[in-house]
Amino acid sequence: MNILVTGGAGYIGSHTCIELVKAGYNIIVADNFVNSCMEAVNRTRKLCGINFPFVEIDFTDYEATDQLFDKYNIDTVMHFAGLKAVGESCKIPVEYYKNNLDSALSLLLAMKKHNVKNFIFSSSATVYGADAPIPYNESTPVSRCASSPYGNTKLMIEYILKDAVKAIPGFNAVLLRYFNPVGAHESGEIGEDPTGIPNNLMPYVAKVAVGKLDMIHIFGNDYDTPDGTCLRDYIHVVDLAKGHVAAINKIKEDCGLFVCNLGTGKGTSVLEMVKAFSKSCGKELPYEFAARRTGDLPAFWADPSYAKEQLGWVAKKGIQEMCDDVWHWQSKNPNGYSN
Ligand code: NAD
Ligand code: UD1
Numbered sequence: 001m002n003i004l005v006t007g008g009a010g011y012i013g014s015h016t017c018i019e020l021v022k023a024g025y026n027i028i029v030a031d032n033f034v035n036s037c038m039e040a041v042n043r044t045r046k047l048c049g050i051n052f053p054f055v056e057i058d059f060t061d062y063e064a065t066d067q068l069f070d071k072y073n074i075d076t077v078m079h080f081a082g083l084k085a086v087g088e089s090c091k092i093p094v095e096y097y098k099n100n101l102d103s104a105l106s107l108l109l110a111m112k113k114h115n116v117k118n119f120i121f122s123s124s125a126t127v128y129g130a131d132a133p134i135p136y137n138e139s140t141p142v143s144r145c146a147s148s149p150y151g152n153t154k155l156m157i158e159y160i161l162k163d164a165v166k167a168i169p170g171f172n173a174v175l176l177r178y179f180n181p182v183g184a185h186e187s188g189e190i191g192e193d194p195t196g197i198p199n200n201l202m203p204y205v206a207k208v209a210v211g212k213l214d215m216i217h218i219f220g221n222d223y224d225t226p227d228g229t230c231l232r233d234y235i236h237v238v239d240l241a242k243g244h245v246a247a248i249n250k251i252k253e254d255c256g257l258f259v260c261n262l263g264t265g266k267g268t269s270v271l272e273m274v275k276a277f278s279k280s281c282g283k284e285l286p287y288e289f290a291a292r293r294t295g296d297l298p299a300f301w302a303d304p305s306y307a308k309e310q311l312g313w314v315a316k317k318g319i320q321e322m323c324d325d326v327w328h329w330q331s332k333n334p335n336g337y338s339n
Contacts, residue, residue, distance in 0.1 A: 001026070002072065002076070003026065003028070003074070003078055004074045004076070004077045004078065006077065006107065007082065007122075008031055008080065009031035009037065009054075010031065010035060010081075011191070011192045012080055012178075012240060012241070013029075013081075014041075014043075014190050015240070017052070019241040019245050020078075020244070021048040021050060021052070026052075028053045028072050029041065029044075029053065030054070030055040030081075032059070033056065034099075035084075036193075037337050039337040043189045044190060055068060059106055060098065060099060060102035060103055061106070062110075065107060066106075066109070066110045069116065075118060076116070076248065077107055077111060077119050079119060079122060080122045082099065082122065083100060084150060086126075086199070089153075090148055096150055097149065097153060100150075101160075108160070117170050117171045118251045119164075120174040120247055120251070121157060123154050123176060123177045124154050125179050125233075125300065125302065127151065127154050127155050127177060128142060128177075129142065129144075129145075129146060130297055132300075135301050135302055136261065136301070136303060137305075138177075138260060138261060142155060143155070158259075165256050172251050172258070173256075173258070174247045174251060174255065174258045174259075175258070176247060176260055176261075176262050177261045177302075178235070178262050179262065179263035179300075179302050180232045180234045180235060182235070182236065182237065183236035183238065183317065183321070183325045184325045184329035185325070185329070186325060188325075188329045188332040191329030191330070193336030193337050201273060206277070206326050206327065207330070209277060209331075212334065216286065216287035217290040218287055218288070218289050220289075220292035220296065225269060225299055227269050227272070229269045229270035230270055230299060231269050232270075232299075233266060233268075234319060235262060235263055235264050236316075236321060238317065239262075239315040239316060243315075246313035247311060250311065258310070260307050260311065261304060262302070262315075263302025264301070264302065265303065265304040267299055267301040268319055272319070274287055276319045277326070277327065280320070280327040
């Protein structure tokens with residue numbers, strides 16, 4: 001099977017390339033480097049042990065996307081490409097809608113023209129919305145409106161794919177709803193490399209550990225949770241990548257629409273995360289409690305039982321391994337890919 005990995009130079013895409021090659025799939029990797037760089041591709045090629053084809057392309061370019069399908073024989077699209085910063089999406093929502101929706105639509109049109117019928121989409125737990133009962137399971141209806149323009153692009157693309165499955169005979173769409181991906185490849189060669197000051201917890205903590213930032217600010221310690229800080233379902237990025245490989249079996253079964261959570265089923269608090277990271281890097285990391293961050297939910301995690309039942313997939317790596325691997329990546333590459 002030949003798989004087009006869009007956004008394959010990015011954090012989750014690069015880790016998934018390795019697992020796909022390990023599992024024997026051919027990959028064609030494509031990215032426009034809006035949030036990544038060629039060095040990530042070079043390192044991923046090395047870890048894969050093959051020089052897989054790479055195409056620099058902006059998927060909002062409908063013509064270029066179509067030409068990509070002329071050039072390569074593609075059976076399945078694994079669509080990671082997208083803008084993903086929640087805060088930024090509130091500041092420039094139109095750019096987010098354009099990038100994320102146009103990319104999905106140009107791919108779907110090119111697929112239709114070239115008779116490619118398999119699409120695996122990077123969705124997010126954010127589609128469940130603020131009022132969903134915990135743990136989130138796949139029969140929970142999605143929210144009518146997500147809490148950010150970013151989240152809305154995920155909801156909208158989910159709707160587009162659901163309609164495509166109804167209308168196009170033989171079309172398969174797998175919607176994978178990720179929880180909080182963290183961690184890095186065990187080699188320490190690839191990992192998450194956000195530009196500027198990170199918004200998400202794990203890369204922020206890693207930058208404090210490596211001395212690039214002074215202090216962790218824990219947003220809120222008065223939530224109704226065991227230690228007062230928020231609970232999230234952190235999932236190791238390599239487990240997440242393996243979940244994608246497992247999802248290909250659903251495509252092989254001609255699943256039509258298949259929706260699945262990729263999470264561990266465990267909630268971990270911000271404080272627990274900071275303590276686990278301190279253990280990984282061998283020093284107490286400085287932190288202070290700060291005001292709650294607008295829009296944060298106190299606690300959510302996945303019900304992972306459907307993934308186990310349907311994909312035979314279970315996340316195996318625990319919090320300590322996630323922190324150890326981030327520390328390995330960050331300490332080996334204090335400046336990320338721009339060493
Ligand atoms: P990332 O930014 O590291 O990777 C996305 C890649 O897509 C980047 O390399 C970027 O350059 C590329 N890209 C963006 N727009 C493009 C375009 N128009 N054409 C070509 N390439 C383009 O992000 P990630 O963390 O690896 O996330 C991958 C996917 O998973 C995204 O769709 C994201 O929304 C989704 N997701 C991520 C998380 C998370 O916490 N990381 C959680 C849920 C869902
Ligand atoms: C964020 C996104 C969500 C996305 C998810 C995937 C927001 C509001 N939501 O979720 O849409 O699906 O990533 O990973 O950005 N925290 C601190 N200090 C920090 C940073 C974070 O205390 O410097 C806390 C947050 O308040 C939160 C927890 O750490 O309780 C996790 O935050 P983060 O890593 O940003 O992820 P989410 O907000 O859960």
